Amino acid sequence: MPSISDDITRRGFGRGTLAALLAAPAIARAQPREEIRLGFNGDLAASPSAQSGRAAVVGIRAAIEDLNREGGVLGRAFSLIVRDDLSQPPKSIQNMSDLIDNERVVAVLGPTNSGNALAWRHIPNQKRVPVMGCIGSATDITRPIRAGADNYMFRVGSVDRTQVIALMAYAKKNPRSGRIGFLTETTGYGQAGLRDLQEVAQAQGLTAAANERFNVNDTDMTSQLAKLRTAGVETALVWAQGTPIGQLMRSMDKIGYFPTVLTSWAADNLSFINAAGPTLAERPIFLRTVSEDRTPRQQAFFDRIRPQLDADSAYSFAVHGYDGTMLLARAMQQAGNTEGPAVRAALEDLQGRLDGYAKTYERPFTRDQHEALTAADQRWTCWRGGRLAAFDDAVVAGLRPEDFRG
Template identity: 50%
Template sequence: MTKKKTASTNTAPTGTAPARSRLTALLGAAAAVLMSAAVQAQAADPIKIAYNGDISGSPSAESGQIGVLGIGAAVEDINKRGGVLGRPLEFLVRDDLGQPPKAIQNMTDLIDREKVSVVFGPTNSGNALAWKHIANQKRMPVLVSSASSTAITEGPTSGNYLFRVSMVDREQAAALLAYVKKNPEAKAVGFFVETTGYGQAGLKDLEQIAALHGMKPVSIEKFDARDTDMTSQLSKAKAAGADTLVVWAQAAPLGHLVRSMEKLDYFPKVFTTWAASFSGFPEVAGPKLMEWPVFLTTSSERKSAEADSLFARIGPKLANPSMFWAASQAYDTVLLWAAAAEQAGDTKGEAVRAALESLNKPVAGMVKTYDKPFSTTQHEGLTAADYHWSRWKDGKVVDFNDPVLAGLQPADFKK
């Protein structure tokens, strides 16, 4: 009796291991595609960055307006290179009107609602001091591009999120008095300051640094920022024998001071801060007297092809081209933040702060090349030795040079 052969098949029924393996592979591939799409979508999301400062409310708004142009140019250049961490930058601008309450409101909105990764600005020191605690509490990196109060970047070595690429009041005082101390023609110095918070903070720095040099001013005179006649104060300085004045004032009152000097035919040497580069000074002083003071800036004459290129782009938009330094500083703050974010591989505040404090590659900026500019205890990107000595000549801010300046050494900048 012959047995029938049973037919066999190599096809596994549904639910067997090979079928489950193919299904798992298919689902895995689909998940990978979805994950890749999600990563690409996230990578395309812009990184929000912001400026919070005065661009309309006070005479200082001039530097804010120019700073915004510098930041905007940096954002444009970085986006052309592919953005930061593969993501484009989106630039938000908030005008604080020169008012601390508005500045605080802007800061809170930018951090909590807009979810920005960094804030640049402000213009006015008082506004920075009003909200710096918010930035530190919320771990928001801030790169100051204009405000100069010494206290802005002061804070705990752990948890200080404010950095600066700008003039610093104490550094300006250190530079001015280093020059006066070295100048053999400066035998009797007088201090002239506003009665504003700006002026009084400057006077404090001047007096402390003068003491480090063993210097004592023969006259200390104060005036209201709205005064237009300073002949009374100048007469006292003249009677005291002052041949050199160090002045701490905003642009317009500085202009009234030199006009008052003309009334008395008393022209001591005048050394002052970057306020002399603001439009208000030449407008009040006039074309002749505006050339008398020597003052500090972070860049007076453009000295690189990169600076020339940036000026060609934004120069036509500047009402006062001599304040191009404000754009240069602001441009550099963006480059430094971007370098820190790339180094950290992240835009979170703590990671960026740590990277800023330990940048491992030099950053070529408009003002200078920044080689490890910050540390855990030092948040100033520029110091007195980086400043440019300047004066007005034929309607432009130009470099000032003389043998005294050429002979200054790092040890001369006491602070």
């Protein structure tokens, strides 16, 4: 008995194929239009900053949820493809090519670690795919590859340079500052921060009496601190990730040396307070983009996503992820398509107002300015009783816009 497949003749197969080909466009029209694919590339697990990466993804997903509820943009819904780079530059570079070439994403958010952005920022610039940074804060991330070149790197987030300028202004204004010293981690993040510290100190007319480095995995920095103490340093500016800043505070405790500590915002990370312990954690002063005194609107968003966050302190990264995604969507709407060059041009000349959770954006970017959050958007922060709190003292109150130089 012949089986069914034997009944299919070559001619019949050909007819079927032809019919299918003819019908294909009609089928495509009938189906919902293809999704707008966004990518996230960043560390979600490995480095001390992974918690921030996970929070950013929570924010991006919340934005996509809100956008899709409104019907998406250009009649198309959004979807997110997430790639973990384990904080390793080679893996991050590979992810970037994979997202752009294989997954065909129209924009990428991330990464978690600044060094990885610096390792691959030539890729989106060559392939002309906009990147919206929301975690990594190295100053150079959003710098164009060449002067005058089209730049596809944007950021809604904290910027090292902006933080350094504000911290240095504090050090200069504080009558009890005394001599200043630098302590930095030997990673890309720490060393880029050191360059900012040196340049801004020069611009504000300050000189560091000591300049020491430590490894990201070091557990004992007493030797470096002893040198700062010998140099008479009373204000230490620290650029490192959460865990090593915590180890640094423990080392200060060991030798009983407590200068005023002004740090990178990595001190807001749970990894910092875990390493330092709740008492020592209260010493550093740092800057964030979202105040701990939340507006009702910020509080509503906080309550909505808090169950998905590892810690209260990760909230600001979710805000950056949310606002960055919304700005990308607005730019696609304005451009009328999702082509990289058109979206970039739209981002650089965004019309109208956008009520974000970090602030209200009005023309956030220009061709030369790719940072949505600036010095005016910095919030002074510290740890109090195991929680983040707004920091305020006479020096902060006395800071004026003209103090922020560099």
